[in-house]
Each structure stands twice: as C-alpha cells, then as structure tokens.
Amino acid sequence: MSPTITAFKASPDRGKGLARDMRVRWALEEVGQPYDVRLVSFAQMKEPAHLALHPFGQIPTYEDGDLALFESGAIVFHIAERHAGLLPDDPNARARAITWMFAALSTVEPPVVERSMATIVERDKPWYEPRMPMLEDRVRARLGELSSRLGDADWLDGAFSAGDLMMVSVLLRLGSWGVLDEYPNLSAYVARAEARPAYRRAFDAQLAVFKAASGG
Ligand code: GTB
Numbered sequence: 066m067s068p069t070i071t072a073f074k075a076s077p078d079r080g081k082g083l084a085r086d087m088r089v090r091w092a093l094e095e096v097g098q099p100y101d102v103r104l105v106s107f108a109q110m111k112e113p114a115h116l117a118l119h120p121f122g123q124i125p126t127y128e129d130g131d132l133a134l135f136e137s138g139a140i141v142f143h144i145a146e147r148h149a150g151l152l153p154d155d156p157n158a159r160a161r162a163i164t165w166m167f168a169a170l171s172t173v174e175p176p177v178v179e180r181s182m183a184t185i186v187e188r189d190k191p192w193y194e195p196r197m198p199m200l201e202d203r204v205r206a207r208l209g210e211l212s213s214r215l216g217d218a219d220w221l222d223g224a225f226s227a228g229d230l231m232m233v234s235v236l237l238r239l240g241s242w243g244v245l246d247e248y249p250n251l252s253a254y255v256a257r258a259e260a261r262p263a264y265r266r267a268f269d270a271q272l273a274v275f276k277a278a279s280g281g
Contacts (some may be wrong), residue, residue: 067099068129074104080275083269085137086125088234092141094263103168145227166276168174174235176203212248233258
C-alpha cells in the first residue's frame with residue numbers, strides 16, 4: 066500500500082509549489098516511493114475527519130497503514146528514516162543533516178513566513194510600511210549567514226540530503242520578493258535543487274492539481 070498525503074484542493078499559491086505538501090511530495094519522489102494524494106478544501110480541513118489527522122486543521126498529513134502523521138518536517142524526517150537517499154549512513158553526517166532540517170524549520174522559516182504573511186494580511190494596516198524593513202532585515206540576516214556557511218559548496222553538508230530539501234523548500238517562498246538575487250550562491254543552490262528530477266516530478270504533480278481545479 067502506498068502512503069496517502071493531503072494537499073490543497075485549490076492551492077492559494079496557484080500552482081507555484083509553495084504549499085507544504087510540496088516538500089513531502091519531493092521527499093517521496095527522491096526516495097522513489099509512490100504515493101496517493103487526498104485533496105481537501107479549506108472547509109474540509111476544519112472538519113472532524115481531518116482534525117483527527119491534523120490537530121491544527123492543516124495540510125499536509127501522511128497516512129501509511131496504522132501510522133498517521135502531521136507537520137511537514139516530521140513527515141519528511143519519517144520518509145528519510147525509512148528509505149535510503151535522503152540521510153547519510155554515517156551517524157555523525159546523519160545527525161548534521163537532521164540538524165539542517167531543524168535549522169530550516171526553526172531558524173530560517175519563521176522570519177521568512179512572518180514577512181510573507183505580513184505582505185498578505187497586514188498590507189492595509191497602519192504599521193505595515195514601518196514594520197516591513199524590520200521584517201526584511203531579519204530575513205536578510207539569516208540569508209547572509211546561510212550564504213556564508215554554504216560558500217561555494219553544492220549542498221549544505223556533503224551530498225544532497227533532507228536538510229537541503231527542507232532548506233530549499235523554505236527559500237523558495239522568497240521567490241517573488243527577489244531577495245535571493247542578492248545572494249548568488251543561494252540562488253544557484255536553489256536552482257540546483259529545482260533541477261533535480263525528483264523536484265520536477267513533485268512540482269509537476271502539484272501543478273497538475275491546480276490546473277485541474279482551475280479548469281486549465
Ligand atoms: N508547520 C506546519 C507544517 O510544516 O506542516 C505548517 C502547515 C501549514 O501551514 N499548512 C498550510 C495550511 O494548511 C498550508 S502550507 N493552511 C490552512 C490553514 O491553516 O487553515 C502554507 C502556505 C499556504 C499558502 C501559500 N501560498 O499561497 O503561497 C504558501 C504556503
């Protein structure tokens with residue numbers, strides 16, 4: 066039996082692959098694990114059946130036999146633990162790759178999401194204009210630090226890992242702002258990841274859902 070994940074029936078990102086099912090799809094593609102997708106509307110996410118899977122009424126979720134998971138980081142970690150290809154065998158290298166997953170989710174993603182959410186929900190507020198430079202500075206601080214650490218390496222720690230998958234998934238959310246252009250090595254890092262066949266397959270799959278939902 067293939068695992069089943071959940072994704073937006075009609076993603077607000079209009080098929081740009083920015084919703085968090087994308088990182089789970091990508092991980093499954095990297096390890097060659099076929100999967101099914103159950104599409105849910107915003108209303109369905111708040112109904113008891115979905116809340117039993119996800120206490121916060123969100124996507125993505127992951128079901129495999131008796132196991133039900135939520136949180137994209139936990140799901141990708143589970144996939145990486147159960148299959149070869151996303152975490153190194155060497156215990157120390159594995160611990161470092163996992164560290165990068167946490168760094169992506171708990172150190173880089175928060176300022177990225179805070180700025181992004183402000184552009185969506187605070188644009189008409191009186192504090193929006195004065196607040197934005199601070200939010201942008203916080204993102205730039207993390208990008209500068211990440212850029213310094215990456216240097217001219219292809220990936221964050223040796224071979225491509227779940228740490229890179231998670232970090233790139235976070236950085237992609239900066240796309241429309243254009244700030245990555247200020248960090249050429251990070252732009253190249255993201256482009257390198259996007260060129261991976263597994264990423265392309267995952268992206269195309271989520272885009273097909275959006276096109277079907279919008280009749281296009
Ligand atoms: N920490 C959780 C995880 O990593 O799994 C966060 C999950 C989450 O935020 N899910 C969002 C959701 O279900 C979808 S991805 N939201 C519905 C709700 O909370 O009611 C977030 C997202 C949404 C839209 C865009 N976009 O349009 O660009 C990007 C990302």
